[in-house]
Amino acid sequence: SQKIEQNSEALNIQEGKTATLTCNYTNYSPAYLQWYRQDPGRGPVFLLLIRENEKEKRKERLKVTFDTTLKQSLFHITASQPADSATYLCALRKYGGATNKLIFGTGTLLAVQP
Amino acid sequence: DAGVIQSPRHEVTEMGQEVTLRCKPISGHDYLFWYRQTMMRGLELLIYFNNNVPIDDSGMPEDRFSAKMPNASFSTLKIQPSEPRDSAVYFCASSSRQGGLNTEAFFGQGTRLTVV
Numbered sequence: 001s002q003k004i005e006q007n008s009e010a011l012n013i014q015e016g017k018t019a020t021l022t023c024n025y026t027n028y029s030p031a032y033l034q035w036y037r038q039d040p041g042r043g044p045v046f047l048l049l050i051r052e053n054e055k056e057k058r059k060e061r062l063k064v065t066f067d068t069t070l071k072q073s074l075f076h077i078t079a080s081q082p083a084d085s086a087t088y089l090c091a092l093r094k095y096g097g098a099t100n101k102l103i104f105g106t107g108t109l110l111a112v113q114p
Numbered sequence: 115d116a117g118v119i120q121s122p123r124h125e126v127t128e129m130g131q132e133v134t135l136r137c138k139p140i141s142g143h144d145y146l147f148w149y150r151q152t153m154m155r156g157l158e159l160l161i162y163f164n165n166n167v168p169i170d171d172s173g174m175p176e177d178r179f180s181a182k183m184p185n186a187s188f189s190t191l192k193i194q195p196s197e198p199r200d201s202a203v204y205f206c207a208s209s210s211r212q213g214g215l216n217t218e219a220f221f222g223q224g225t226r227l228t229v230v
Contacts, residue, residue, distance in 0.1 A: 034218060043118075043205050043221030044157070089157065091219075100145060101170060102209070102219055104157040 003027065004092060004105035012111045019080045021108045023073040023090035028103075030092035033066055033073050038087045038107065047088075048075075080112045120206050120222035127229055132194040135225045137206030138187055147219060148181055148191050149205040157205070163189065196229045203227070 004025045013019050023033070032051040036044035050057040050066045050073070057064045063076040077084050090105040119138040127133050139146050147162040161171040166183045174181070178197070183189040193200055203226050207219040 041224075043207070043224050044219075045221070046218035049218060100162065100164065101159060102147060102162075102207075103159060104149075106156040 006105040007108040010109040015114050019077040021075040021088050025071050034091045035075050036089045082112045082114050085112050118222035124226045130195045133196045135191040135204050137189045139208030143208035143210045145209045146189050147207040150202045152202045198229045201229050
């Protein structure tokens with residue numbers, strides 16, 4: 001069956017360091033992958049999208065990589081800040097036709113310590 | 115646009131009662147998704163619509179769950195009868211296709227359902 005897995009353990013890092021979160025998927029051939037941020041009591045908010053023909057995407061302090069051979073995406077936050085503390089979710093989407101499922105991973109809780 | 119609007123924000127109901135959750139998507143979006151989020155199972159896709167038509171309801175857990183989208187600006191998720199294991203946060207999200215590509219999903223604030 002199709003599965004999307006993220007680090008199940010919470011990730012604790014010191015302010016200023018780079019946080020790296022992992023998203024692995026199986027039995028799936030997504031056209032692109034998205035990353036979302038979710039704060040407690042709120043819905044997920046979109047951060048970045050990367051297409052299958054892109055190796056890397058950047059937005060300010062965020063960087064996403066997408067390796068379709070390894071079936072893995074890495075999400076990096078450089079110069080992390082306590083305000084970056086949240087749950088981060090990856091999501092995969094098939095492309096084309098009537099099928100347009102957006103499936104989410106389990107999420108990784110990031111805690112940035114001051 | 116005010117974003118995706120869900121109501122109610124919180125719902126507490128007794129087992130066996132009917133529960134109706136409501137969603138107003140962003141104007142102009144042609145896809146609408148219903149998700150359920152729990153600590154154990156994460157964010158699960160229940161059903162999604164395209165242009166008001168249900169496309170995939172394979173995530174709907176049981177016949178007790180039903181969803182409708184009578185028009186482009188309104189959708190409901192109904193649970194009848196409700197059970198304690200239905201307790202979760204239910205999210206509605208909408209998105210659109212631009213230039214043939216699927217864009218990001220915009221989520222509502224969610225409805226926290228507690229069935230006692």
